[in-house]
Amino acid sequence: MTFYEMALDSDQIGGHFEDIDMPRLIDHQTKFVSSLVGGPASFSDERIEAVHRNLNISHADFDEMAELFAEALSMHGMEDGHIKIALNAIESKRSIIVARDAA
């Protein structure tokens, strides 16, 4: 299963991706990873904040996304040390992703 299939399948965050078709989902996966490592398809924090502002993403949603991503990396054989680095990169975006009034 890929990262975004896992996200779609999740009771916690699947709903956020319900209306999004597969090509856009795959596109999102590329942008997601690229934004974390500063790759060619990366986005500014301003843009990322603007995109997620109205999605009403909670801390629990964010936690689930981070957890699924770590799981996917582990499934593909990434070592724990590198997964930790990836999780730190994700964590650094929490405040611009989670809705301001979220619990």
Ligand code: HEM
């Ligand atoms: C570190 C965490 C995250 C990063 C780096 C990230 C990155 C991105 C990027 C780069 C885009 C595309 C912007 C564009 O095309 O203009 C995007 C869109 C989106 N993100 Fe995230 N995201 C993160 C977390 C989340 C979480 C936790 C959720 C929901 C649970 C989420 C849901 C969405 C949705 C629904 C879209 C819109 C997709 C579309 O309409 O095509 N994201 N994200």
